[in-house]
Amino acid sequence: MAVIADREGAYAPPVREENYLTWDHSIKSWLFTQDHKRIAILYLISITVFFLLGGIFAMLFRIELLTPAGDVFEADRYNKFFTLHGVIMIFFFLIPSVPATLGNFLVPIMVGARDLAFPKINLASWWVFNVAGVFALLVLVTGGVDTGWTFYSPLSTSYANTSVFLAVTAAFAAGFSSILTGINFIVTVHKMRAPGLTWFRLPLFIWANYATGVVIMLGTPVVAITLFLIAVERLWGVGIFDPALGGDSVLFQHMFWFYSHPAVYIMILPGFGVISEIIPCFSRNRIFGYPFIAFSTLSIAILGFFVWGHHMFVSGQSFYTGMVFSFLTMFIAAPTAVKIMNWTFTLHGGNVIMTTPMLYAIGFIGLFTIGGVTGLFLAAMGLDVPLHDTYFVVAHFHFTMVGGMAMAFFAGIHFWWPKMIGKMYPEFMGKFACIIIFTGFNLTFMPQFIVGWLGMPRRYHAYPEEWQVLNVMSTAGASILGFGFLACIACLIWSAFWGKPAKQNPWGAKGLEWEVCTSPPHPHNFTSIPVVTEEAYSYTGEEVLDID
Amino acid sequence: MLKYIFPEQASTFATRVDPMYYFLVIFSALVCVGIGGLIIYFAVRYRKIEGENRPSKALHSIALELTWTVIPGIGGIAIFAWGALLYNDFANAPEGALEIDVVGKQWMWKVQHANGMREVNDLHVPVGRPVKITMTSQDVLHDYYIPAFRVKHDVVPGKFTSIWFEATKTGEYHLFCAEYCGTEHSLMGGTVYVMEPEDYAQWLEGGPKTSPQESGQFLFEQRGCVTCHSGASGARGPNLMGVYGSTVTLGSGDEVVADEEYLRESIMQPALRVVDGFSPLMPSFSNQLTEEDVMDLVAYIKSLSAEEGAE
Ligand SMILES: [Cu+2]
Ligand SMILES: [Cu+2]
Numbered sequence: 001m002a003v004i005a006d007r008e009g010a011y012a013p014p015v016r017e018e019n020y021l022t023w024d025h026s027i028k029s030w031l032f033t034q035d036h037k038r039i040a041i042l043y044l045i046s047i048t049v050f051f052l053l054g055g056i057f058a059m060l061f062r063i064e065l066l067t068p069a070g071d072v073f074e075a076d077r078y079n080k081f082f083t084l085h086g087v088i089m090i091f092f093f094l095i096p097s098v099p100a101t102l103g104n105f106l107v108p109i110m111v112g113a114r115d116l117a118f119p120k121i122n123l124a125s126w127w128v129f130n131v132a133g134v135f136a137l138l139v140l141v142t143g144g145v146d147t148g149w150t151f152y153s154p155l156s157t158s159y160a161n162t163s164v165f166l167a168v169t170a171a172f173a174a175g176f177s178s179i180l181t182g183i184n185f186i187v188t189v190h191k192m193r194a195p196g197l198t199w200f201r202l203p204l205f206i207w208a209n210y211a212t213g214v215v216i217m218l219g220t221p222v223v224a225i226t227l228f229l230i231a232v233e234r235l236w237g238v239g240i241f242d243p244a245l246g247g248d249s250v251l252f253q254h255m256f257w258f259y260s261h262p263a264v265y266i267m268i269l270p271g272f273g274v275i276s277e278i279i280p281c282f283s284r285n286r287i288f289g290y291p292f293i294a295f296s297t298l299s300i301a302i303l304g305f306f307v308w309g310h311h312m313f314v315s316g317q318s319f320y321t322g323m324v325f326s327f328l329t330m331f332i333a334a335p336t337a338v339k340i341m342n343w344t345f346t347l348h349g350g351n352v353i354m355t356t357p358m359l360y361a362i363g364f365i366g367l368f369t370i371g372g373v374t375g376l377f378l379a380a381m382g383l384d385v386p387l388h389d390t391y392f393v394v395a396h397f398h399f400t401m402v403g404g405m406a407m408a409f410f411a412g413i414h415f416w417w418p419k420m421i422g423k424m425y426p427e428f429m430g431k432f433a434c435i436i437i438f439t440g441f442n443l444t445f446m447p448q449f450i451v452g453w454l455g456m457p458r459r460y461h462a463y464p465e466e467w468q469v470l471n472v473m474s475t476a477g478a479s480i481l482g483f484g485f486l487a488c489i490a491c492l493i494w495s496a497f498w499g500k501p502a503k504q505n506p507w508g509a510k511g512l513e514w515e516v517c518t519s520p521p522h523p524h525n526f527t528s529i530p531v532v533t534e535e536a537y538s539y540t541g542e543e544v545l546d547i548d
Numbered sequence: 549m550l551k552y553i554f555p556e557q558a559s560t561f562a563t564r565v566d567p568m569y570y571f572l573v574i575f576s577a578l579v580c581v582g583i584g585g586l587i588i589y590f591a592v593r594y595r596k597i598e599g600e601n602r603p604s605k606a607l608h609s610i611a612l613e614l615t616w617t618v619i620p621g622i623g624g625i626a627i628f629a630w631g632a633l634l635y636n637d638f639a640n641a642p643e644g645a646l647e648i649d650v651v652g653k654q655w656m657w658k659v660q661h662a663n664g665m666r667e668v669n670d671l672h673v674p675v676g677r678p679v680k681i682t683m684t685s686q687d688v689l690h691d692y693y694i695p696a697f698r699v700k701h702d703v704v705p706g707k708f709t710s711i712w713f714e715a716t717k718t719g720e721y722h723l724f725c726a727e728y729c730g731t732e733h734s735l736m737g738g739t740v741y742v743m744e745p746e747d748y749a750q751w752l753e754g755g756p757k758t759s760p761q762e763s764g765q766f767l768f769e770q771r772g773c774v775t776c777h778s779g780a781s782g783a784r785g786p787n788l789m790g791v792y793g794s795t796v797t798l799g800s801g802d803e804v805v806a807d808e809e810y811l812r813e814s815i816m817q818p819a820l821r822v823v824d825g826f827s828p829l830m831p832s833f834s835n836q837l838t839e840e841d842v843m844d845l846v847a848y849i850k851s852l853s854a855e856e857g858a859e
Contacts, residue, residue, distance in 0.1 A: 075731045148728045154705060155688040155730055159654070243706025249689060250704065284596065289608035314691070315702045316709050319639050323632050330624030337620040338613065344583060345612065347590035349605040354591070362591065366584050373576035380627050382634020383568050386698035389691060389726040453569065454555045455695025457726040460734040464722060469552060541601045 019422065019520040034119035035523060040105035041420070042126050043096060044413075046133060048489065050092035057085035059482055062475040070462035078461040079146040080162070084139070086149030087167060091174040092136060094401055095263065096129065097409045098270035099181055103209045105420055107185055109513045109521065110203050112194025112530045117187035125180035132173030139163045139170060148459060150260075153241030153252040157233040165234060168227040175220045175227075178266070182216030185209050194512070196532035200291065203511055203536045207294045208273025211301040215262045215269070218305065223259035226252070250316055257308035265304040267401060268368075269297060271408030272339060275361050278415050279343045280537040281509045282358040285350030287537045289342040296335035303332050313384045322381050329379040336372050340365060351541050355507070356430030360411030363438045367403025371396060374449065392452025395445045403441055410434070410488060417492060418502030419513055422520040424547060425495040433491060436484035443477025500548070508543030510536065558721060558742065559697035559713045561638060566698075568630055638699065641712035645678035649760060649843040652683065652690035652703040652725070655732035660843065664759040665752050669738030671723060673715055674748035680712040682808055682846075686839050691727035694740055700726050706816070708809045708846075715742040764848025767841055776830065785830060786823050792850045797824040811846045 020037045030038060061081040064072045073081070104122065108115050116122050139145050145167040147156040156164050189210045193202070229240050230252075239245025241252040272293075280287040287293065309317060309325030343365055352358075374396040378384050387393065418424055447470040452458075456467050463471070505514040513521070516530050557566060594602065648671070651658045659667045671694075673679050683692055685705040693700035697713040725736035743751065758766075768774055776785035791806050799822045804810055813820055815837070818830035837845070 070734065075734070079728075079731065079733070146730070150728075152689055152728070155728070159688055159730060243704075244687075249706070283594070284602075284604070286604045289613055292608065292613050313635070314700055316704050316707060319635065322635065326631060327625075327628050330628045331621065333620040333624040334617045337616050340583060341612070341616040342608075344586055344590065347587065347594060349602055350590075350594050351596040351600075351602055352591045352594050353596045362587055365587060366580070369580050369583050370576070373572075373579055376576075376624070376627050377569070377572050380568065380572075380631025380634075382565060382631045382636075382638060383572070384631070385635065385638050385700060386565060386569075386695065388700060389693075389728075450553055454553075455693070455722060455724070457691075457693060457724050457734075459728040462734045466552070539604050541603050 018523065019518060020523045021422065021520050023523050032123065034115070034123050036104050036108050036116045036119065036122055037420070037521060037525075039122050039126050040101050040103075043100040043104060043129070046126070046130060047093050047096055047101065050088050050133065050136075051485075052489075054085050054088035054093055055482060055485065057081045057088070058478060061085065062478045064461065065463075065471045066475050068463050068465045068468050068471075073461075075461045076146060077144075079148075079459070080144035082459055083145050083148050083167075087139075087145070087171060088136060089401075090149055090263075090267075091171045092129075092133065094267040094405055095174070095178055096181075097267075097405065098274060098412060099178070099185070099209055099212055099266075100125070100129070102205075102274065102409075102412045102416060103185065103212075103270060104181070106205060106416065106513060107188055107209055108192070109517055109525050110206050110511060111189060111192055112197055112512050112526065112532065113188060113192035114524050114526065116184040117191060118184050121180050122184055125177045125184075128173055128180065129177035132170045132177060135166050135170035135173060139166045142166060150256060151227070151230055152256075153230060153233065153247070153249050154244065156230055157240075158242045158244065165231055168230050172224055172227045175224055178216050179220050182213035182220075185213035186217065189213075194530050194532055200294070201532055201535050203273075204276035204287065204290070204293055204297070205270075205273035207297050208269045208271075208276070211297045212266055212269045215266050215301050215304065219259045219262040219266070222255060223263070226255040226259065229255075250312070253312055253315055254308070257311045258305075261308040261311065262301075262304045264397070264400065265300055267405050268408075269301065271364070271405045271412075272297060274408045274412035274415070275343060275364055277509075277511070278357045278361040278411055279346045280539060281415075281507055282353045282355055282361075283347045283350030284353070284508075284539050284541045284543055285346055285348075286539055287342070288345040288348070289338070290535075290537070292338050293342050296338040299335045300332060303328065303335070307332065310379050310384075313381050314388050326379055326381045330376075333372070333376065340369055340372070350539075353545070354431075355414075355545075356425070356427060356434055357411045357415035359431055359434045360407050360414065363434065364404060364407040364411060367399055367407060367438075367441065371399030371401075371404055374399065386455075387452065389457055390452035391448040391456045391458055394458050395448035395452060398445050398448075403445070407437075410437070413492065415507070416513070417495070418506050419517070419519050419521070421496050421499075422502050423495050423497075423499030424502050424506065425492055425499055427547075429487070429491040433484050433488035436487060437481060438484075440477050440480030440482070440484050444474050444481050445477070447471070447473040447477075503546045506545065506547050508545055510538060510543075556696040556717075556719075556721065558717045558719065559694075559699070559715055561634075561713055562696065562698040563716070564637060565634055568634065572627070638711075641680040641710065642678045645680035645712055646674070647847075648673070648679060648681050649840075649847070650681050650683045650692060650703070651686055651839045651843065652692070652729075652736075653686040654688060654730050655725070655736040657692070657723075657725075657736070657738065658840065660760055660840065661752060662759060663752050664762070665754070669723070669736075671738070671740045672748060672751050673740065673742055674745040675715045675718050675742050677745065678712055678714045680710055682708055682710045682843070684708050684812075684839050684843070688729050689727045690725045690729050690736065693724045693726035694721060695724070696721035696740070702727055708812050710808070715740075718742045718744060760844045760847035761851045762848075763841075764844035764846070764851075767837075767845055768848055771833070771836070773845075784826075786826060788849050789852050792852070798822060799824050799826070808846055808850075811849055812842055815842055815845060 142163045145162045147160050233240045239247040241247040307329040310329045313322050451470040502519045649660045683703045685703045690703040699711045699713050701711045721740040723737045723740045779787045816834040819828045822828045
């Protein structure tokens with residue numbers, strides 16, 4: 001997008017000095033803002049709080065797991081810790097992470113629009129999210145919930161006597177907020193692209209968020225219904241899932257995973273989008289196989305809806321049902337491999353610069369690849385029999401969700417931090433935290449593959465003595481990982497106040513947000529309508545870093 | 549040291565599953581090292597050098613794209629096939645397996661052997677003989693899991709599920725509940741004792757003498773099943789002789805094979821599938837029988853077919 005012109009003539013820099021952060025300082029101007037950029041910042045603050053909260057619960061149960069006996073906390077307390085960790089990390093961190101922060105901030109800018117299609121709905125989304133958050137906090141105050149984040153019935157409906165109702169309400173509302181974000185993305189991408197911005201000129205980050213929006217729209221209503229039915233059965237004893245009341249508990253699993261498998265793509269697709277921006281930028285190279293990455297995103301989004309039964313090979317579904325799900329699941333290997341290989345080959349022949357975001361992005365590829373191949377173990381029906389519901393599964397999905405999504409999230413936050421906040425984070429600290437996170441992560445989750453294969457079931461408060469060594473390694477890793485996250489967050493917060501001011505395009509990156517918008521952007525993003533005349537990622541290799 | 553990485557291998561299924569696992573471990577390691585190596589190589593080989601500049605190159609290559617679409621696709625199908633074959637082994641118990649009943653409840657396993665011997669949490673089985681475990685739950689979902697045998701299956705309330713295995717080594721092995729089931733989930737387990745057949749026979753002798761079949765027969769009379777299922781022509785219910793394993797034609801015209809799960813359903817929810825030629829007047833026993841009672845009744849009905857076959 002080197003050539004960018006205003007409709008009438010040459011592009012002129014914004015006249016006013018003001019940016020979206022500074023034009024009004026009142027609290028009201030923040031809490032009721034309809035500016036997608038401010039809403040992104042609000043979301044960033046909310047999810048950081050939840051991320052830390054979820055992390056604290058993880059630390060607590062990792063402490064319990066230092067010893068084989070269930071001696072540090074009571075069983076009920078331990079069960080609440082892992083349930084809250086799961087509920088908070090999934091519904092309050094992973095699902096909103098990239099779309100609600102980077103997506104909200106960047107989707108309008110990248111398509112050259114002034115805001116999202118429905119700014120009020122966007123604001124509503126944040127408020128609904130916080131209402132959900134209040135419900136989540138109420139769960140904590142009223143003694144927690146101990147059903148696991150999966151809310152399997154009849155445990156959740158007829159047996160648990162914890163705050164299940166509040167917890168499903170929280171998840172329900174959080175799901176709603178994501179639907180509002182999803183609608184906005186879909187409409188914005190369809191209707192508000194700048195002149196010249198054809199579908200195949202869109203940055204892949206847009207494709208990723210668009211596909212995510214579609215999955216959110218199609219999947220989330222189903223989990224909403226499921227959670228609602230849980231509440232109905234729990235409150236009024238209507239037999240839907242509990243066989244003792246005439247229901248069917250396997251039905252619950254079908255409904256739950258019909259959403260929750262696509263939900264892993266809600267969590268990971270936006271991360272793919274982030275990586276597709278960062279790799280070409282710091283390779284100073286055009287992205288390899290643009291259309292293949294774009295279509296692999298769509299095909300993952302679609303295929304993702306037909307594989308939910310791979311969570312149920314040993315739940316009592318029939319052999320043939322299992323076969324269909326196993327077979328279809330295997331096809332996701334292809335689009336995933338396409339992405340990984342295209343990113344890798346983007347480095348080929350480029351001019352690679354190792355900045356913090358690039359380090360995170362490369363860490364992402366490594367960890368996500370491990371997460372992906374271990375998924376093959378679980379998708380193979382016979383092999384899933386011993387592995388299902390063990391720590392192998394725990395390790396597998398943390399590799400995709402933390403090693404994948406959280407790494408991508410941090411990659412993206414570092415990458416666009418100068419744009420969003422207008423300050424540079426200290427590069428050395430950024431890399432340092434990244435390496436700590438990478439090391440801690442591997443030390444935490446590698447041993448879990450082994451202990452899972454040895455037979456340790458997940459959600460265990462106490463375990464046989466011979467597995468202590470591996471569990472201690474895991475807890476040690478989790479401590480390092482926790483320290484890494486804190487270091488990373490501290491470094492970013494510090495830089496927001498005391499960091500060096502960022503130039504308009506510190507990375508020498510392509511894209512409207514870098515080439516046209518100031519850092520931080522003008523309240524209206526653009527002072528005149530940008531016209532796009534080039535494909536995305538038209539790097540020449542001559543771009544230079546602009547940091548002092 | 550090895551036991552920290554390699555789990556005990558104590559069943560025929562374990563010896564069949566493990567090769568696939570270790571094969572995939574090696575395969576995954578190669579994939580990860582390959583991709584990781586390539587990235588590191590590219591990152592170093594094509595690092596930015598001040599003042600020099602490699603102009604941007606090829607956008608894509610159809611040949612490469614096809615390679616990395618087709619190869620994972622074929623690999624995926626191969627892994628699917630291998631996995632499905634293994635599952636087929638796991639799902640189909642051989643004829644003549646020793647039958648054991650298990651009922652799960654928060655937080656214990658109640659086990660009953662063929663001669664009526666009962667135990668809680670632990671499981672005694674003979675070595676070298678297929679064992680089929682029929683399971684159900686009295687409350688929430690559980691999952692019967694014996695890592696050394698590589699078998700597990702959910703234990704579902706309102707339904708029978710089963711696993712089978714053939715132990716290959718005597719010894720003591722862990723038994724776990726693998727499906728989260730509430731407070732003491734992690735304590736819901738015990739030890740599997742694999743014994744020489746003679747030792748097992750001797751161990752069985754220590755137990756009570758009413759077999760599930762006998763208790764089943766007792767219940768069949770006591771609960772009045774016999775009034776409708778007398779076997780006489782013109783009785784209100786169908787003759788149950790030989791029903792187990794046979795193909796039953798339903799009023800809807802469908803046919804079902806009468807396995808344990810069908811028998812269970814016929815007792816607990818008779819109206820769901822009504823036998824052709826009969827009216828749905830059998831009462832549901834779901835509130836009157838415990839899960840153990842149903843197991844016993846099913847064992848008895850199964851024995852009816854055995855007698856028939858002998859005659
Ligand atoms: Cu899934
Ligand atoms: Cu359990």
